[in-house]
Amino acid sequence: MPATSDPRSAREVFRGKLLRVEVESWPVGEREVVRHPGACAVVALTTDGDVLLVRQMREAIRQVVLEIPAGIFDIDGEDAGTCAVRELLEETGHRAMKLEHLARVYTSPGFTDERIELFLAEAEPATDASGEDSVEVVRMPFDEALVMVKNGQIQDLKTMAGLLLARDRT
Amino acid sequence: MPATSDPRSAREVFRGKLLRVEVESWPVGEREVVRHPGACAVVALTTDGDVLLVRQMREAIRQVVLEIPAGIFDIDGEDAGTCAVRELLEETGHRAMKLEHLARVYTSPGFTDERIELFLAEAEPATDASGEDSVEVVRMPFDEALVMVKNGQIQDLKTMAGLLLARDRT
Secondary structure (H helix, E strand, C coil): CCHHHCCCEEEEEEECCCCEEEEEEECCEEEEEEECCCEEEEEEECCCCEEEEEEEEEHHHCEEEEECCEEECCCCCCCHHHHHHHHHHHHHCEEEEEEEEEEEEECCCCCECCEEEEEEEEEEECCCCCCCCCCEEEEEEHHHHHHHHHCCCCCEHHHHHHHHHHHCCC | CCHHHCCCEEEEEEECCCCEEEEEEECCEEEEEEECCCEEEEEEECCCCEEEEEEEEEHHHCEEEEECCEEECCCCCCCHHHHHHHHHHHHHCEEEEEEEEEEEEECCCCCECCEEEEEEEEEEECCCCCCCCCCEEEEEEHHHHHHHHHCCCCCEHHHHHHHHHHHCCC
């Protein structure tokens, strides 16, 4: 690895349950870096051509947000595809019948190492699913979700990119 | 505003030059929130149908990243469009001749309030431009950039969404 791939020094300034924040010293100056465990997210389409979204409160922006199902890599050793299948079931009560990797994305590499593994899935209802209380499942025609991306009603970046990428695969 | 739109309490655990981190107490539990000033970003197309990208080291992920030009809202009172025009000039030496708002996006509302205002611009070279030393300008056919989004060579989320949204406007 080249010498520039690591900071001269780093000091941890916060260690939470989810995040760790470090101030790193680089030749170009200091960088405030938020370490995040990463996440999986899934564009789940039903056989009817609907997409499964979830609506939930996102405290950080004080808003209820419409998103594709997603979850943090918080189970040791779980691979990204398994995470996507699990989160889809937990959040929407649907099972992924087919799963395809869409993209690895970095949400905001200027300050965080968070990466999301985006998937495309064919989903069908699971009979034994209970669902999470904190999220509301929103099922709508895929084309309608694309319109919401274009007219600004969907503003969550992973959801926008996921839906737009999925359009070219379907 | 409903009672759920503000936390019960919040304590600041880090205040840096760019970021501020708070641990907020909500009825559903604690949230670690990274406060970010927000940013502008611009998909800049030349009259030849090229797009102007920049390649720069992103220390947070220890990688050189190919992105659309972008900048943080760090000038008091500057509006988003002015920010986009300024960043385009500073990073690529190009002037925005026409500017259109593409979208407001939240990069990762699960833990940060960072929002990016995305623009589409027609760009032409400015004669008096100097350019930033820390970024390398990469000019390529717009369609080639779209291919790089689809084959995973472009992984920066705002860049992916920006290019895919711009495709439908051009």
